Each structure stands twice: as C-alpha cells, then as structure tokens.
Amino acid sequence: MGKDIAFELISEDATGARRGRLTTPHGTVETPAFLPVGTQGTVKAITRGELLRLGVEMILCNAYHLYLRPGPELVARAGGLHRFINWPRPILTDSGGYQVFSLESLRRIGEEGVTFRSHLDGSEHMLSPEKATEVQQQLGADLIMCFDQPVPYPADHAAVSEATDRSDRWAERCRSTHPTGGAQALFGIVQGGVSADLRRRSTERLLEIGFEGYAIGGLSVGEPRAKMLEMVRVCTELLPRDRPRYLMGVGTPDDLVHSVACGVDLFDCVLPTRLGRNGAVFVTGGRLNMKNAQYEGDFSPLDPKCDCAVCRHHTRAYLRHLYKAGEILAARLATYHNLHHYQRLMATMRSSIERGRFSTLLASMGESH
Amino acid sequence: MGKDIAFELISEDATGARRGRLTTPHGTVETPAFLPVGTQGTVKAITRGELLRLGVEMILCNAYHLYLRPGPELVARAGGLHRFINWPRPILTDSGGYQVFSLESLRRIGEEGVTFRSHLDGSEHMLSPEKATEVQQQLGADLIMCFDQPVPYPADHAAVSEATDRSDRWAERCRSTHPTGGAQALFGIVQGGVSADLRRRSTERLLEIGFEGYAIGGLSVGEPRAKMLEMVRVCTELLPRDRPRYLMGVGTPDDLVHSVACGVDLFDCVLPTRLGRNGAVFVTGGRLNMKNAQYEGDFSPLDPKCDCAVCRHHTRAYLRHLYKAGEILAARLATYHNLHHYQRLMATMRSSIERGRFSTLLASMGESH
Numbered sequence: 001m002g003k004d005i006a007f008e009l010i011s012e013d014a015t016g017a018r019r020g021r022l023t024t025p026h027g028t029v030e031t032p033a034f035l036p037v038g039t040q041g042t043v044k045a046i047t048r049g050e051l052l053r054l055g056v057e058m059i060l061c062n063a064y065h066l067y068l069r070p071g072p073e074l075v076a077r078a079g080g081l082h083r084f085i086n087w088p089r090p091i092l093t094d095s096g097g098y099q100v101f102s103l104e105s106l107r108r109i110g111e112e113g114v115t116f117r118s119h120l121d122g123s124e125h126m127l128s129p130e131k132a133t134e135v136q137q138q139l140g141a142d143l144i145m146c147f148d149q150p151v152p153y154p155a156d157h158a159a160v161s162e163a164t165d166r167s168d169r170w171a172e173r174c175r176s177t178h179p180t181g182g183a184q185a186l187f188g189i190v191q192g193g194v195s196a197d198l199r200r201r202s203t204e205r206l207l208e209i210g211f212e213g214y215a216i217g218g219l220s221v222g223e224p225r226a227k228m229l230e231m232v233r234v235c236t237e238l239l240p241r242d243r244p245r246y247l248m249g250v251g252t253p254d255d256l257v258h259s260v261a262c263g264v265d266l267f268d269c270v271l272p273t274r275l276g277r278n279g280a281v282f283v284t285g286g287r288l289n290m291k292n293a294q295y296e297g298d299f300s301p302l303d304p305k306c307d308c309a310v311c312r313h314h315t316r317a318y319l320r321h322l323y324k325a326g327e328i329l330a331a332r333l334a335t336y337h338n339l340h341h342y343q344r345l346m347a348t349m350r351s352s353i354e355r356g357r358f359s360t361l362l363a364s365m366g367e368s369h
Numbered sequence: 370m371g372k373d374i375a376f377e378l379i380s381e382d383a384t385g386a387r388r389g390r391l392t393t394p395h396g397t398v399e400t401p402a403f404l405p406v407g408t409q410g411t412v413k414a415i416t417r418g419e420l421l422r423l424g425v426e427m428i429l430c431n432a433y434h435l436y437l438r439p440g441p442e443l444v445a446r447a448g449g450l451h452r453f454i455n456w457p458r459p460i461l462t463d464s465g466g467y468q469v470f471s472l473e474s475l476r477r478i479g480e481e482g483v484t485f486r487s488h489l490d491g492s493e494h495m496l497s498p499e500k501a502t503e504v505q506q507q508l509g510a511d512l513i514m515c516f517d518q519p520v521p522y523p524a525d526h527a528a529v530s531e532a533t534d535r536s537d538r539w540a541e542r543c544r545s546t547h548p549t550g551g552a553q554a555l556f557g558i559v560q561g562g563v564s565a566d567l568r569r570r571s572t573e574r575l576l577e578i579g580f581e582g583y584a585i586g587g588l589s590v591g592e593p594r595a596k597m598l599e600m601v602r603v604c605t606e607l608l609p610r611d612r613p614r615y616l617m618g619v620g621t622p623d624d625l626v627h628s629v630a631c632g633v634d635l636f637d638c639v640l641p642t643r644l645g646r647n648g649a650v651f652v653t654g655g656r657l658n659m660k661n662a663q664y665e666g667d668f669s670p671l672d673p674k675c676d677c678a679v680c681r682h683h684t685r686a687y688l689r690h691l692y693k694a695g696e697i698l699a700a701r702l703a704t705y706h707n708l709h710h711y712q713r714l715m716a717t718m719r720s721s722i723e724r725g726r727f728s729t730l731l732a733s734m735g736e737s738h
Binding site for chain 2: 040041042044045046047048049065069070074077078084085086296297299309313314315317318321322324325327328329331332333
C-alpha cells in the first residue's frame with residue numbers, strides 16, 4: 001500500500017470474517033468498521049466532539065457535494081478537508097460517481113466522463129476519472145475512490161456489462177492520475193450488478209491494475225439481500241487477503257453482520273443518521289418508530305439495554321414529544337443513539353472475531369432480526 | 370417567600386445593579402441571570418448536557434405550548450417537567466398569557482378568562498387565571514407566573530389601562546389559586562404599557578396582593594429602548610429590594626446591561642437561540658451574519674475573544690458552509706456559541722457588581738455597541 005497507509009490482517013474467523021487494522025496519516029481504524037456519513041462535511045446533526053466520544057474512527061464525505069459546495073479550492077485553502085471540518089481522524093471520500101448517476105442531474109455520458117447539472121443551481125459541470133481524482137486530491141481524504149458508473153437494479157445484462165466495462169476503464173485512468181505510494185490510498189470499485197460473471201470480470205481487471213484497497217459498489221440498490229451477499233462473496237473470494245475491502249452504502253445491522261461474514265472490512269450507510277432524523281431508533285433486536293402513539297406515555301429509555309447518553313438521560317415519551325413538536329433535539333438524540341448502536345455492534349463483531357466466536361454472533365443475529 | 374424559595378440580595382451597586390442569589394428546590398441561581406428559552410421543553414437544538422456545561426442555572430418553558438402538547442397531565446405522570454425533560458436545575462414557566470394574545474389564536478376575552486384556538490389543530494381551549502395557575506402547578510416549575518393580558522405597542526391609553534386593570538384583577542385570582550409558602554414561587558406581572566402612571570398603579574396593586582417575586586411584562590414589544598428602560602426604572606423603584614425582579618422577553622446584550630443597571634435580576638429571551646438558528650452570532654462588540662459572502666474564506670473563529678468549544682474548534686468559513694448547506698449543525702454551533710456569549714456577559718456583570726465596577730462596564734457597553 002502507500003507509504004503512509006497500511007492494512008494489517010490481525011485474525012480471520014472460520015466464517016470468513018476478518019479482524020484488521022488500517023493505518024493512515026490521520027490515525028488507525030480497527031476493522032470491521034462502520035463509517036458514519038458526513039455528506040456535506042458534517043455527520044448530520046452531530047458534532048466532531050460527539051463523534052470522538054462515540055469512538056468513531058473514520059467518516060465518509062461526498063466529493064460530489066463538496067465539489068459543488070463549498071468547492072475543492074476553498075477546502076484546499078483551509079488546509080484540506082480534515083482542517084476545514086476539523087476532524088482529526090481518517091476520512092474516506094467517494095468519487096461522485098454514485099451522486100452523478102443517482103441525483104437525476106445527468107446530462108451526457110461519454111468515454112471521457114459525465115456532464116451533469118448541479119442539483120443546487122442547475123449549472124453545468126463535467127466529471128471525468130481524472131477530474132474526480134483531482135478533486136479528491138484537493139480534499140485530501142485518507143482513502144479516495146475511483147470514479148465509476150454504478151447501474152440501477154434491475155438492469156439488463158448488456159447495460160450492466162457496458163457500465164462495468166466503462167468503470168473498469170475509468171479505474172485505470174484514476175490509477176494513472178493517482179499513483180501508488182502517497183498519503184492517500186486509492187480504492188478501485190468493483191461493479192457488475194447482480195451478475196457473478198460480471199463481478200468476477202470486474203474484480204480481476206481491478207486486480208490487474210492494482211489498488212491499495214477494493215470497494216464493492218452498486219449493491220444495496222433494491223436487490224434481494226441473498227443476492228447482495230452472493231455478489232459480495234463472489235468479490236471477496238477473489239480479492240487479496242492483505243487489502244481492505246469496503247462495501248459501499250450498506251446497511252442494516254443484519255446486513256453488516258452477514259457482510260462481515262463474507263470478509264468485508266469497511267462500511268458506510270446513511271441509515272443510522274437518516275432514520276434518526278425521521279423518527280426511527282435502533283434497539284436491541286430491532287427498530288422502533290418513536291413517532292408512534294404507543295410511546296406517548298412510555299417513560300422507559302429508547303433501548304433498556306443501551307448505555308448511551310440518550311438512553312441514560314431520556315425517555316421514549318420525551319423523544320416522541322420532541323418529534324411531534326418538530327424539535328431539532330429529536331434528530332440529535334436519535335442520531336446519536338443510532339450511531340452508538342452501530343458503534344457497539346461493530347465493537348461486538350471485532351471482539352467476537354478475535355475470540356473465534358463470530359459464528360455464534362452471526363447465528364444470534366438471524367434469530368433476533 | 371415560599372418555604373423552599375428564597376432570595377438573598379448580596380450587594381447593590383451605586384447604579385442600582387443588584388447581585389443576588391435565588392434558592393429553589395432545584396438549586397440556586399446567581400443573579401443577574403439570563404434564562405435560555407426552552408419553549409416546548411427543550412432549548413432549541415441544545416441538550417441538557419450542553420446547558421449544564423454552559424453553566425446555565427435556570428431555563429424558561431412555556432406553559433401555553435406544554436399545555437397544548439404534550440399536555441400537563443402527561444408531564445405530571447412523568448413526575449413533573451423537571452423529570453419529563455430531565456433538567457435538574459430550576460425552571461420558570463410563563464403563564465401562557467403572552468402566547469394566547471400574540472399567536473392570533475384569540476377567540477373571546479372576558480372577565481373569566483380567554484377562549485382561544487390551538488395554533489396546532491384549531492381545537493378550542495379556555496385559559497383563566499385559575500386554569501393557567503393549575504397548569505403550571507401540574508408542570509411543577511420552581512417559578513410560575515400570573516396569567517395576564519399583555520398589550521401590543523402602540524396602544525391607546527384607555528386600552529392599556531383596561532388590560533392592565535384586568536391583569537391586576539387576574540393576578541389576585543392567581544394568588545388565591547396558589548397561596549404563598551409552597552415549593553413553587555408565584556410572580557405577579559406588572560403591566561401598564563409605556564405609561565408611567567399605569568406602571569405605578571399596576572406595581573402598587575401587585576404589591577398589595579403580595580408575590581414571591583415580580584415580573585415586568587409587556588415591554589420589548591417595539592417601543593424605543595429609552596422608553597423601555599424608563600418603564601423598568603418606574604417599576605423597580607417601587608418594587609421591594611428583597612424580592613427578585615424579572616424582565617420578560619428582554620433582550621439584546623445591551624438591553625441586559627442597561628436593565629441590570631435599573632435593578633433587574635432575571636431575564637429571558639429567544640434572541641441568542643433564534644438568531645443562532647437564523648445565521649447570526651454574537652461576538653465581542655456586535656453581531657455577525659454568518660451567511661454573508663464575506664465569511665466564505667474567513668478561517669478565523671466566530672469570535673477571536675471567545676473560548677467556547679465552537680470558537681476553539683471551528684471557523685467562520687465552516688459555519689458559513691454549514692448554513693449555506695442547510696445543515697442542522699449550523700444551528701447547533703451558533704446557538705451554543707450565542708448562549709455562551711450570554712452566559713459570559715452575565716458572569717461579567719455579576720463579577721463587576723461584586724467589585725463595585727458595574728458603572729465602568731455600563732459605560733463600555735455604550736461604546737462598543
């Protein structure tokens with residue numbers, strides 16, 4: 001890997017679950033790890049201090065959003081993204097591929113790149129593998145992603161094949177723009193939809209190019225979970241053991257545990273933060289909608305088995321009141337609790353892999369969810 | 370005062386500024402003090418933990434809002450407002466008079482009380498001096514307010530006189546509903562618009578009834594500041610030295626300093642929280658609008674002279690970005706900073722009164738604002 005980036009595989013469970021450690025210029029990340037999403041340079045409703053207290057070791061930011069606002073030049077002037085948002089630990093940026101293709105802002109796609117309109121002001125922009133990589137270089141995240149073309153689900157085999165081939169060609173141009181060995185590690189992104197053949201072909205091509213880590217993209221877009229896990233397994237079976245694997249945009253607690261069993265090391269997802277803002281909190285064994293009338297007079301904590309600050313201090317009845325009253329504090333408290341729930345889940349997974357007990361955890365998840 | 374409520378006058382400055390200590394069943398409040406507004410049972414965007422870290426000793430909640438949602442019965446079932454919102458320190462509730470008359474929800478006003486429609490669902494409700502007092506008894510705040518009829522500014526003398534007379538008669542009925550000596554202190558509210566005669570008459574009537582403390586209401590509603598301060602002075606000159614004085618809904622930092630010079634002990638205002646959500650931050654000597662383009666590349670702290678967590682960790686450029694991006698974190702950070710600014714101002718005033726230096730502070734405020 002790069003001179004400042006290293007991945008150490010500490011132990012491997014019989015299931016395929018891996019316990020690892022990623023070292024970056026901004027500190028280490030114990031894996032498997034979940035990255036809260038800080039789309040526009042903040043994990044929504046949460047401060048850096050709270051993230052540090054939660055033990056979060058890495059966050060994800062979106063190059064697309066930061067490219068449009070405040071712009072990579074301003075971030076560079078601030079001394080980079082870490083300085084601009086004052087987050088001292090590692091950051092991963094995605095390339096913008098997903099946003100360009102999903103925000104209905106697409107104008108033209110060609111071999112060179114993608115012309116699109118800003119979702120903010122309609123202005124026209126062009127992102128290419130080179131440009132997306134340069135933007136991420138300006139932002140200065142520790143882990144950066146190749147510019148790719150994800151495909152929606154369902155899509156016909158020919159369309160998936162074409163997009164995957166293009167993504168693979170673009171990955172080569174990203175690699176040329178960002179050679180191995182610096183302070184930023186470049187990840188290739190495996191595409192291929194739900195076709196095992198295309199996934200294998202994409203993985204093999206990326207391996208030929210060679211990246212510091214490998215992301216698995218284009219999943220959790222509506223396909224059945226069994227299919228998603230099958231695709232993850234197809235990829236991880238081919239990926240080198242000594243490189244980190246990152247499953248993009250996944251997922252529920254159940255998804256995380258099953259994907260870790262497939263050998264995934266890194267995850268990001270808006271679920272704990274977005275659901276928190278919308279009224280849902282994760283609790284041991286499930287999920288509650290705090291807006292429901294049944295919690296109106298429920299003076300118990302969100303999750304009686306949780307020891308986070310929200311569960312120690314506040315009741316379901318109070319949280320429901322805050323949601324009904326449209327108070328910002330509702331979003332804050334639920335987001336904090338949900339991130340704590342995810343952090344605790346990842347810590348439990350890491351510990352159970354270390355103790356060779358991950359298969360027991362995996363079996364228990366199947367029961368409780 | 371009540372058996373659990375006491376007010377101790379520690380020192381008095383030549384200007385009339387007072388340094389005092391209010392003791393309640395939920396702890397003491399060093400005065401002059403500013404109460405952040407927690408309308409619906411939360412200081413908007415801020416947690417209890419943050420308020421405690423800011424050194425906030427008392428907050429205000431609105432009986433009107435809590436009466437409509439979640440309802441005083443639910444709050445009582447939770448064990449009272451302190452338990453429901455989990456705020457361990459003193460709380461002051463206003464009676465709902467101001468909201469009933471200002472939210473354009475008014476239906477009929479009579480000697481018995483006020484019939485109004487909920488601003489939430491249009492349902493019809495009736496608040497009387499007795500009912501408003503009972504609601505506040507159910508909520509269980511340490512300081513509770515008489516149900517009054519504030520008058521808008523400007524208003525003709527006859528209308529002000531009539532509303533003030535009615536408020537005074539209602540104050541007597543509140544007193545009958547809530548006798549002296551319990552764990553909740555009842556404050557009378559002086560009305561009288563901007564007429565010195567009516568202010569004096571109202572003050573004298575409330576003194577005849579006798580309250581644990583006295584609020585000055587119906588000010589900061591559009592009248593010139595000199596007129597407001599004149600009215601405050603008219604009231605405080607008549608009010609007993611051994612009872613706390615509370616100027617409702619005031620105000621800017623400048624207003625606070627000048628009102629303290631008139632002998633006011635307690636304040637509440639939405640200004641630091643509401644302005645924070647809308648993009649304005651208080652800094653030494655003034656106020657900045659963080660949405661302005663001039664802060665786009667300004668990597669200095671909000672207020673270089675401030676030592677709050679926001680100023681230590683974040684720049685104006687980052688805050689501006691958060692506002693432009695519509696992020697909740699903008700409201701959080703600015704609200705926290707603004708409350709810190711108010712807390713620091715009150716601490717400075719208390720210390721300068723103790724040292725007999727308040728007149729110097731007063732003079733310097735006039736210059737910097």
